[in-house]
Amino acid sequence: MKTFEANFDGLVGPTHNYAGLSEGNVASKLNANDVSSPKSAALQGLKKMKALHDMGMVQGVFAPQERPDIFSLRRLGFAGSDAQVLEKAYQQAPAVLSACCSASSMWTANAATVSPSADTNDNKVHFTPANLTNKFHRSLEPETTGNILKSVFADDKHFTHHLHLNDNDHFGDEGAANHTRLCSEYGEQGVEIFTFGKYAFNSEMPIPKKYPARQTLEASRAVARLHGLSDDKVVFVQQNPDVIDQGVFHNDVISVGNQNVLFYHEQAFLNSEAFLAEVQQKFGAQDLHFIKVASEQVSVADCVSSYLFNTQIITLANGEMAIIAPMHCRDNPRVKAYLDDLVNQNTPIKQVKYFDVNESMKNGGGPACLRLRVAMNEAELNAVNQHCVMSDALYTRLTDWVNKHYRDTLCFDDLRDPELLVESREALDHLTQILNIGSVYRFQQ
Template identity: 70%
Template sequence: MQQFEVNFDGLVGPTHNYAGLSVGNVASQSNANAVSNPKEAAKQGLAKMKALADMGMQQGVLAPQERPDMAMLRRLGFSGTDAEVLEKAAKQAPQVFLACCSASSMWTANAATVSPGADTADGKIHFTPANLTNKFHRSLEPEVTGNILKATFADTAHFAHHKHLPDNEHFGDEGAANHTRLCSQYGESGVELFVYGRYAFDSSKPAPTRYPARQTMEACQAVARLHGLDEQRVVYIQQNPDVIDQGVFHNDVISVGNQNVLFYHQQAFLNTPAVLDEIKAKFGDNPLHFIEVPTSAVSVQDAVSTYLFNTQIITLPEGHMAIIAPSECEENAAVSEYLKTLTTLGSPIKEVKFFDVKQSMRNGGGPACLRLRVAMNDQQLAATNPNTLMNNALFARLNQWVDKHYRDRLSEQDLRDPQLLIESRTALDELTQIMQLGSVYPFQQG
């Protein structure tokens, strides 16, 4: 039986914009209110997906959310026609309005936590959408995310779907951005790493003081229980509070893993030696590679600004690993020099491939933010909605769809345009037909 890791990238939506909504995310805040290019953003994402498919990787697509979120604006008391709701919200509560226009669902690393069947008690792949309670604009996503995941992975013989955790910061859950998995082969039982920023029910424990810790220990434990994981194959790791306060809002900004490689910054974790010892003990006797990047080589600030760790590490069909990095890594002298050295260290990582994802980077997310990893076997892949899997035909069809529906310039003022809402809904309705998702959006459900 063949085993794969499939990357499901989020398709950038037609209202992609820069609102600077994410406190603690340096890139997001520094580009607040800049003019965006939704068409270019979507095409950059599609180009990355197609490039990975052309490398022989299994690659999927996840549909975007509907924005503006009209259902939430109405829930918050704005009434009338759609045009009236948009105008009232933009005038009376502009920050609330911008939050309801957020483009953040493009970062599908935050969509859910995924545990493969090799790790779960029932042998199914388990999905739990992230509740994303720390940021209002992201807390709008879980219900539709769940709908999209269920439409993509519909076969209940192979897939299990859970409701997102309670909408409360005690169970703040940011999904796969704070979760990774180490294994010898994708189809073998692995060690799942859950990274948290604080304890919700014990304020005496270490926690950041400047920026919020978005993931709680209690949320990590709940997801592990829901997925039926063996606690002897789970490691709970506290993120270093100091790096959170330096703008490392998720673990995938400071650490990334793939198969038997954990690539992390020296300052990533609290009590790193104990963390590594526990991983080694639970991983067993198979080879394991820890690659620690010292602060002397790459500062936390350079790691954050280039998203060195928000890269994808993939195992190519040839057997070695490659890093998929944003072009910003190549443009930064310290990071570029480190990456040249990395490929000579004797680890499985043998090459670095750079991609232009600037529209995403300016909004606060690199290549790893754009994808949700799903380890599966050939039977599970065959049970996945085939219309969501990247190939030449889908690539061409989605590019045509983007050309037809997307604007190449979008300002904050444009978000209140009722015509943009009509364009967006028309586009998404057509997309669900292309990908055969059914009615996943509230506007389609009446």
């Protein structure tokens, strides 16, 4: 049976703004309080989705969260009408209001961890939404994320959905941003690599000194158990605490894999040699490409500023692989020189395609942040909600939807505007009809 790896990209929400909410994310902090362009951001994301669809990839669409999050503001003690809640939060706790307006769900690499049916003991595709406990603004997402996942992947003959892990830092889970799967073919059993930043129950182990480690080993092990993965096909590896302190807040900022390729920076992992040996042993005798980038080729600072590793590696119809990179990689002379050389080396990667996702990059997320990877066979793909699968017609409808509902610019003072809440809810209500995902938002229930 034919198999695919679909990329489900997050639609940028109507309240896309730069609030600098993410400690440890250098780009997020550098651009805090800049005026954002929600319309441009959403259209940039859609253009990338359409381009991958046109390249023959299976491309899906994932809906954003409801923002401003009035429910959470009320839960925190702001009372009155919706307009009064917004104004009180603006006056009394502006940072809280900002967090409750974050459009960070656009980065669906953090939406969930996904294990394909070839890897699981019940031969179903498993989803566990990330709890994102390390950041308040992202910890608001898991319930709605779960609702959307269940609406997109609704057929319980093929798909199994788990509740997100306990809402506690001991089980801090950041989803697919710290998860990589290697395989020969998407439909064959692969090796799932879980990268973690710290041990929750062992204070003797190394941790970053400056920025938080967001993923725990205990969370990674729990997800592997929930998904029914075989011990001999799972690898757990600790991220290098030193690179976390240099702004590598998720592993997908320093490493990315696709099929039989692991593309990584030499400083990405602790105990790299033992880790790579375990991956090779569990992968088996098949051809496996470890593409290591040395510090003298590209520094960690250049990796963080360009998002060299927060790129997508995709397999084209001819079997060659291509890197989907942000323009920042093209504009960095050292990174561009490295990529120009890479496509001529003896690896499956033979093309680099550059995309303008600047609105996302300014908030700290590159092309890989914007997508959730779901490997499926033909029957599973046919069981997906087809209204959420990119087509020429859907691209036109969503482009028209953005142009109708989104503001050209947004600044912090706009977040208190009750009309923004009305606009956002109208947009999302319309979107649920386009994508046929039902009443996934609280305001619809």
